[in-house]
Amino acid sequence: EDKVVQSPLSLVVHEGDTVTLNCSYEVTNFRSLLWYKQEKKAPTFLFMLTSSGIEKKSGRLSSILDKKELFSILNITATQTGDSAVYLCAAGYSTLTFGKGTMLLVSP
Amino acid sequence: SAVISQKPSRDICQRGTSLTIQCQVDSQVTMMFWYRQQPGQSLTLIATANQGSEATYESGFVIDKFPISRPNLTFSTLTVSNMSPEDSSIYLCSVVGREFPGELFFGEGSRLTVL
Numbered sequence: 050e051d052k053v054v055q056s057p058l059s060l061v062v063h064e065g066d067t068v069t070l071n072c073s074y075e076v077t078n079f080r081s082l083l084w085y086k087q088e089k090k091a092p093t094f095l096f097m098l099t100s101s102g103i104e105k106k107s108g109r110l111s112s113i114l115d116k117k118e119l120f121s122i123l124n125i126t127a128t129q130t131g132d133s134a135v136y137l138c139a140a141g142y143s144t145l146t147f148g149k150g151t152m153l154l155v156s157p
Numbered sequence: 158s159a160v161i162s163q164k165p166s167r168d169i170c171q172r173g174t175s176l177t178i179q180c181q182v183d184s185q186v187t188m189m190f191w192y193r194q195q196p197g198q199s200l201t202l203i204a205t206a207n208q209g210s211e212a213t214y215e216s217g218f219v220i221d222k223f224p225i226s227r228p229n230l231t232f233s234t235l236t237v238s239n240m241s242p243e244d245s246s247i248y249l250c251s252v253v254g255r256e257f258p259g260e261l262f263f264g265e266g267s268r269l270t271v272l
Contacts, residue, residue, distance in 0.1 A: 089265075090247055090249070090265055090266030091249065091263040091266055092200070092249075092263050093263075094254070094260045094261065137199070139200075144202055144205075144215070145261070147200040148199055149197070150199060
């Protein structure tokens with residue numbers, strides 16, 4: 050059975066801190082690993098990773114994939130209260146298996 | 158990007174009734190997906206809605222419980238039939254962006270509470 054595990058399940062930090070969110074995956078067929086941010090109901094796309102060792106960056110967010118260890122991390126530097134959300138990781142080929150998410154709370 | 162409109166946004170339903178959720182996309186898309194997110198759980202794919210053919214259901218989901226229509230390339234409906242409290246979830250419609258799998262765009266979701 051395909052499985053995506055995220056850690057930690059929840060995290061509380063102060064504004065300005067740097068956080069690292071973890072995602073490990075075991076899927077039968079792999080093509081991509083994706084990160085989403087879910088604030089209310091609809092997840093919004095952050096990154097898609099297909100190759101090991103290549104960092105994707107968007108502002109204060111970055112992510113990297115390790116296909117040998119079946120692992121990805123999402124880094125957020127200089128966190129802001131607007132970063133508070135659930136961060137979802139998903140992996141797969143033709144269909145995606147989602148993790149349960151990491152709930153991040155950034156306090157002022 | 159794609160703009161996806163979903164309705165209803167939320168509803169409270171009685172046990173044993175059925176509810177149809179609508180998903181409208183602002184552009185033609187080949188594949189539309191229906192996900193469920195139960196409280197505290199991850200997103201689970203219910204089915205892929207195919208235009209012109211029957212939907213493809215994932216393991217654990219059946220057409221009798223979740224009938225899907227896809228009359229054209231911009232619209233789909235998901236019906237949750239004979240609801241029970243276990244069906245209380247957020248139901249999300251999504252479409253693929255530039256690459257599949259990849260940039261999935263999600264509707265705002267429909268939060269159903271079954272009493």
